Amino acid sequence: MHSAIYPSLVGRKVIVSGGGSGIGEAVVEAFARQGAAVAFVDIQEDPSAELIRRLADVDIPPHFIRCDITDCADYGHKIGKLIAHLGGCDVLINNAANDDRHSFEEVTPAYWDERIAVNLKHQFFAAKAVVPAMRAAGGGSIVNLGSISWHLGLKDLVVYQTAKAAIEGLTRSLARELGRDNIRVNTIIPGNVQTPRQMKWYSPEAEAEIVAAQCLDGRIQPADIAAMALFLAADDSRFCTAHNYWVDAGWR
Numbered sequence: 001m002h003s004a005i006y007p008s009l010v011g012r013k014v015i016v017s018g019g020g021s022g023i024g025e026a027v028v029e030a031f032a033r034q035g036a037a038v039a040f041v042d043i044q045e046d047p048s049a050e051l052i053r054r055l056a057d058v059d060i061p062p063h064f065i066r067c068d069i070t071d072c073a074d075y076g077h078k079i080g081k082l083i084a085h086l087g088g089c090d091v092l093i094n095n096a097a098n099d100d101r102h103s104f105e106e107v108t109p110a111y112w113d114e115r116i117a118v119n120l121k122h123q124f125f126a127a128k129a130v131v132p133a134m135r136a137a138g139g140g141s142i143v144n145l146g147s148i149s150w151h152l153g154l155k156d157l158v159v160y161q162t163a164k165a166a167i168e169g170l171t172r173s174l175a176r177e178l179g180r181d182n183i184r185v186n187t188i189i190p191g192n193v194q195t196p197r198q199m200k201w202y203s204p205e206a207e208a209e210i211v212a213a214q215c216l217d218g219r220i221q222p223a224d225i226a227a228m229a230l231f232l233a234a235d236d237s238r239f240c241t242a243h244n245y246w247v248d249a250g251w252r
């Protein structure tokens with residue numbers, strides 16, 4: 001496959017949450033290979049360190065700080081450190097999430113709060129933390145990772161899907177709040193992406209069912225989501241804001 005090269009991404013300062021594995025890992029790699037300066041947080045140190053090692057050959061090696069994004073105060077502090085390291089911030093990819101299955105019966109008030117913290121709350125506060133740097137730079141791009149799950153109404157994911165539905169509202173609200181600062185805000189809605197973690201949930205039969213429900217054959221890869229993130233961060237998408245960009249192979 002021949003992929004696009006975006007000259008506007010060279011040297012662009014990019015912060016990614018949950019960049020240590022899965023889609024986030026592909027996003028970190030894709031931006032780094034475009035010549036962007038990438039900094040990411042994750043709760044998992046080993047895969048993050050391994051990713052840094054794997055990308056040792058890029059012009060600007062990515063920078064990693066361990067952070068639990070559910071601790072809002074600490075996350076805000078760590079974003080400050082990442083901005084200081086990069087010398088600014090042009091792009092924020094709000095990617096970290098956790099799609100642990102939960103039955104309707106087992107959801108307690110504490111579990112609800114914890115799911116909302118890991119799947120929704122950090123996206124708003126990360127945006128708030130980077131906006132001053134984006135304003136200083138004359139603009140920026142914020143990309144929130146949503147999910148096809150609530151559009152389909154999948155089972156055993158009530159709180160995750162509630163959070164993912166809210167992200168689309170968050171995107172539209174932030175796009176309105178920040179548009180006059182030339183800060184664009186969009187949602188990427190992945191379909192079912194073949195990440196190592198997803199393979200835990202799906203048997204080969206279940207994967208075949210998903211492919212049968214897609215319009216296109218084949219399994220979506222993390223790099224396919226990263227390709228959309230690159231476009232939404234590049235100048236090529238300069239009039240794209242407040243909307244959803246689906247990468248789902250037409251899954252209905």
Ligand SMILES: NC(=O)c1ccc[n+]([C@@H]2O[C@H](COP(=O)([O-])OP(=O)(O)OC[C@H]3O[C@@H](n4cnc5c(N)ncnc54)[C@H](O)[C@@H]3O)[C@@H](O)[C@H]2O)c1
Pocket residue numbers: 017018019020021022023024041042043044067068069070094095096097098099118145146147148149189190191192193194195196197198
């Ligand atoms: N994979 C899919 O099929 C799919 C489908 C729809 C939406 N999405 C969305 O795409 C995004 C990435 O999904 P993924 O499949 O790569 O997920 P993943 O679980 O494979 O990776 C998520 C990353 O976030 C990190 N993370 C989790 N909790 C954290 C915390 N508290 N603090 C810091 N880091 C934390 C994890 O360590 C991991 O590296 C998520 O927002 C997810 O909801 C994925």
